[in-house]
Amino acid sequence: MTGPSITIKDVAALAGVSSATASRVLSGNPATSAESRQKVAAAVAELDFHPNAQARALRSTRTNVIGLLLSDIRNPFFADLAHAAEQAALAEGLVTLLGNANESIPQQDRYLDTFISQRVDGVIAAPQGEGSSSLRAVLERGIPTVFVDRTVDGIDVPSVTTDSDSGIRQAVEHLARQGHERVGYIAGPQTTSTGRDRLKSFSRAAREFGLSADPALTYFGDFQSASGSTGAHHLLGLAQPPTALLAADSPMAVGALATLNRKGLRIGRDMALIAFDDIEWFSLLDPPLTVISHDVEAMGRTAVRLLLEVIDGHKPESVVLPSELIVRASSGTADPSLGRP
Amino acid sequence: MTGPSITIKDVAALAGVSSATASRVLSGNPATSAESRQKVAAAVAELDFHPNAQARALRSTRTNVIGLLLSDIRNPFFADLAHAAEQAALAEGLVTLLGNANESIPQQDRYLDTFISQRVDGVIAAPQGEGSSSLRAVLERGIPTVFVDRTVDGIDVPSVTTDSDSGIRQAVEHLARQGHERVGYIAGPQTTSTGRDRLKSFSRAAREFGLSADPALTYFGDFQSASGSTGAHHLLGLAQPPTALLAADSPMAVGALATLNRKGLRIGRDMALIAFDDIEWFSLLDPPLTVISHDVEAMGRTAVRLLLEVIDGHKPESVVLPSELIVRASSGTADPSLGRP
DNA sequence: AAGTCTTGTGGAATCGATTCCATGGAATCG
DNA sequence: CGATTCCATGGAATCGATTCCACAAGACTT
Numbered sequence: 001m002t003g004p005s006i007t008i009k010d011v012a013a014l015a016g017v018s019s020a021t022a023s024r025v026l027s028g029n030p031a032t033s034a035e036s037r038q039k040v041a042a043a044v045a046e047l048d049f050h051p052n053a054q055a056r057a058l059r060s061t062r063t064n065v066i067g068l069l070l071s072d073i074r075n076p077f078f079a080d081l082a083h084a085a086e087q088a089a090l091a092e093g094l095v096t097l098l099g100n101a102n103e104s105i106p107q108q109d110r111y112l113d114t115f116i117s118q119r120v121d122g123v124i125a126a127p128q129g130e131g132s133s134s135l136r137a138v139l140e141r142g143i144p145t146v147f148v149d150r151t152v153d154g155i156d157v158p159s160v161t162t163d164s165d166s167g168i169r170q171a172v173e174h175l176a177r178q179g180h181e182r183v184g185y186i187a188g189p190q191t192t193s194t195g196r197d198r199l200k201s202f203s204r205a206a207r208e209f210g211l212s213a214d215p216a217l218t219y220f221g222d223f224q225s226a227s228g229s230t231g232a233h234h235l236l237g238l239a240q241p242p243t244a245l246l247a248a249d250s251p252m253a254v255g256a257l258a259t260l261n262r263k264g265l266r267i268g269r270d271m272a273l274i275a276f277d278d279i280e281w282f283s284l285l286d287p288p289l290t291v292i293s294h295d296v297e298a299m300g301r302t303a304v305r306l307l308l309e310v311i312d313g314h315k316p317e318s319v320v321l322p323s324e325l326i327v328r329a330s331s332g333t334a335d336p337s338l339g340r341p
Numbered sequence: 342m343t344g345p346s347i348t349i350k351d352v353a354a355l356a357g358v359s360s361a362t363a364s365r366v367l368s369g370n371p372a373t374s375a376e377s378r379q380k381v382a383a384a385v386a387e388l389d390f391h392p393n394a395q396a397r398a399l400r401s402t403r404t405n406v407i408g409l410l411l412s413d414i415r416n417p418f419f420a421d422l423a424h425a426a427e428q429a430a431l432a433e434g435l436v437t438l439l440g441n442a443n444e445s446i447p448q449q450d451r452y453l454d455t456f457i458s459q460r461v462d463g464v465i466a467a468p469q470g471e472g473s474s475s476l477r478a479v480l481e482r483g484i485p486t487v488f489v490d491r492t493v494d495g496i497d498v499p500s501v502t503t504d505s506d507s508g509i510r511q512a513v514e515h516l517a518r519q520g521h522e523r524v525g526y527i528a529g530p531q532t533t534s535t536g537r538d539r540l541k542s543f544s545r546a547a548r549e550f551g552l553s554a555d556p557a558l559t560y561f562g563d564f565q566s567a568s569g570s571t572g573a574h575h576l577l578g579l580a581q582p583p584t585a586l587l588a589a590d591s592p593m594a595v596g597a598l599a600t601l602n603r604k605g606l607r608i609g610r611d612m613a614l615i616a617f618d619d620i621e622w623f624s625l626l627d628p629p630l631t632v633i634s635h636d637v638e639a640m641g642r643t644a645v646r647l648l649l650e651v652i653d654g655h656k657p658e659s660v661v662l663p664s665e666l667i668v669r670a671s672s673g674t675a676d677p678s679l680g681r682p
Numbered sequence: 683a684a685g686t687c688t689t690g691t692g693g694a695a696t697c698g699a700t701t702c703c704a705t706g707g708a709a710t711c712g
Numbered sequence: 713c714g715a716t717t718c719c720a721t722g723g724a725a726t727c728g729a730t731t732c733c734a735c736a737a738g739a740c741t742t
Contacts, residue, residue, distance in 0.1 A: 005482070005698095007697095007698055007699080008698065008700095017721080018721065018722040018723075019698090019699080020700080020723080020724095021720080021721060023699065023700055023701085024720090024721090026699095027700080032720070033719085033720060033721090036720080036721085048478060050454060050457040050458045051458055051699070052399070052458070052460060052698050052699065053395075053458040054394075054398040054404070054459075054460060054697085054698080054699085055395075055399050055697070055698035055699035055727090056700070057395040057699090057727095058393070058395040058399055058697090058698080058726090058727045059699055059700040059701075059727050060700055060727085061727080065459075072424070073423055073424050073427075074421055074424050076415070076417070076420075079414050079417075079420045082414055082439075083413070083414050083415050083441060086414075086439065086441055087441065087443075090451070095438060095440075095452075095455050096438070097406075097437070097438055097439075098423075098437055098438075098439040099436075100424060100428065107431075111436075113391060114436050117391045117392055117393070117394040118395075119393060119394065119395060137389060137391075141346070225621065254621065254625065257622070257625050258625050261625055261627070280595065281595050281622070284599050284626075285626060285627070286626070286627045346728095348728055348729080349729060350728080350729095359691065359693075360729080361693080361730080361731080362690080364730055364731085365690090365691090365730090367729095368730080372691085373690070373691090374691090377690080377691085392729070393728050394729095395727085395728080396697090396727070396730085397728080397730070398697095399697045399699085399727090399729075399730090400696070400729055400730040401697085401730055
């Protein structure tokens with residue numbers, strides 16, 4: 001289809017130097033004269049030379065590629081995270097191989113194996129499940145790795161996570177102050193650290209602020225929107241339904257919202273709703289949604305920074321970013337008619 | 342950090358065959374005996390061998406990597422598209438290198454150069470601008486390429502696009518039937534084919550259904566949400582403001598929505614609003630948003646299918662997917678008080 | 683029974699860069 | 713001024729797979 005592609009030898013020949021010198025110029029090695037730098041640059045421009053990344057990586061064992069493993073890019077939280085990480089990586093000259101695990105462990109492993117084969121310089125992962133064999137393989141090989149958003153128990157890897165506890169505690173306190181006693185919680189999957197931590201925080205705060213500890217008030221979702229719908233449906237159908245709902249991530253909040261709308265419940269009046277994760281348009285809803293917000297952009301940037309430190313052979317401290325409640329109109333006062341439309 | 346990594350020679354030695362035979366087994370070459378297949382497989386498993394993708398690509402000139410160039414992964418439309426394409430590619434054994442051009446031509450070129458250096462097997466791009474030099478370089482090198490969502494005039498590459506015309510025409514007709522005469526249009530950037538096509542469709546339909554052709558009713562945005570806000574603000578401030586707004590993509594519709602909310606305008610009553618692109622939660626708004634919908638998942642899948650055909654040396658026909666109006670409550674009847682809150 | 687065809691195999695060349703090593707000339711030193 | 717360092721350079725080895733080529737041994741022809 002195309003002719004034989006242009007190699008560094010062609011560049012070297014045109015510039016009148018050896019390929020060793022051409023290589024040194026291209027990689028910014030200081031042991032080059034101004035004259036050869038200039039001649040090589042001219043030859044590169046004339047031939048529109050693009051060095052073969054495979055050949056370079058094979059010899060130098062640096063690929064300038066990082067692997068980013070997320071669970072679902074369609075979740076706006078992960079889209080923002082991917083965007084932030086990818087832009088931060090690009091600024092450091094690294095390109096990003098994206099893997100969507102789709103909340104599926106086999107698919108996660110498939111991508112991790114690919115990352116190993118591609119000899120990526122590092123991996124940023126929002127992992128799930130416990131001892132994934134591929135995850136262990138990544139670490140055994142000494143591939144620099146950081147966790148983002150989520151961690152895995154028993155695996156000691158630097159991470160950037162959110163302190164969900166503070167935000168959730170604020171949310172529960174806020175609801176309690178409004179007079180809510182029965183708060184339904186739509187939990188994330190217990191195979192993820194965020195799913196487990198947020199549930200623990202919720203339970204602890206519920207106890208602290210005197211909310212009902214009825215286990216029926218917790219529904220286990222999977223962080224995807226359909227489970228938010230069915231969760232809300234289930235909770236509203238209880239003999240003693242809650243007067244407020246708290247969803248552990250934004251897609252499940254969207255699902256819950258759909259159910260509430262379908263049932264004709266007025267949010268903030270008939271039923272309070274709070275979502276974990278802020279999304280631009282949550283404030284545009286009528287009424288605007290009360291949320292637990294955290295800085296996703298910082299999370300992505302920080303993950304790249306930590307990964308670079310690990311690549312440089314250091315062992316950086318993990319970073320925990322704060323979360324905070326942003327009160328909007330969806331979490332109004334509990335009144336006696338609540339929950340009984 | 343790690344010991345010398347495991348190569349195919351180690352596998353071959355353990356299996357008691359030559360590396361040539363080991364390679365044949367690994368790549369599924371039929372010229373192998375059952376016995377060596379079995380022995381190599383055992384050795385691979387025992388050593389947890391992951392072939393070096395660089396070495397393989399260098400020799401075979403196949404990388405099994407495709408480049409996906411989008412403008413902004415935070416736009417839900419592109420997130421859905423990325424997800425669909427990535428999953429379809431994975432099913433074919435291809436992994437995806439993601440590039441976010443961020444609606445910036447230099448960054449688009451940066452990624453295209455990276456794709457060339459990485460010797461990707463193919464490129465799926467939602468391009469912008471006209472003769473990007475890097476885009477020309479990609480095509481000159483004969484790298485299989487398909488366009489998705491957008492095209493570039495004068496570049497003959499198979500593409501998957503949406504027939505915006507039918508949906509926009511339906512939307513304009515719908516608004517005209519409701520009695521609207523002045524419809525504000527928040528256009529996309531005219532450096533993109535979708536921005537241009539949709540504006541043309543809108544103008545043509547406006548003429549056909551007798552809407553005002555006042556050029557002040559068109560505001561040029563950039564497909565990002567902030568420009569939707571300022572666009573709506575600008576249009577509402579006209580001496581003769583519109584009674585309905587049509588936004589050329591969903592982020593701009595979200596921005597317009599924010600402005601309408603801030604001004605206290607009731608959507609569907611004080612001001613009609615229609616968005617191009619359907620997003621899950623648009624139907625959850627109060628009132629639910631009327632949208633022009635198209636099948637993003639099919640677009641992603643089709644792009645991968647076309648790319649595979651190009652890689653196989655064929656020249657597939659471009660695909661145009663339909664769009665259609667989905668009427669919800671945000672596009673109500675025009676009444677005399679409209680536009681004068 | 684002798685020649686032709688298959689089939690599986692191993693040795694060695696190859697892909698395109700980087701990098702080790704040796705070298706020659708200029709610069710610096712005592 | 714001779715010895716030593718420094719610098720830029722080119723030749724050749726190297727990274728780890730794939731693939732060309734030659735070859736041996738068995739399966740078929742006629």
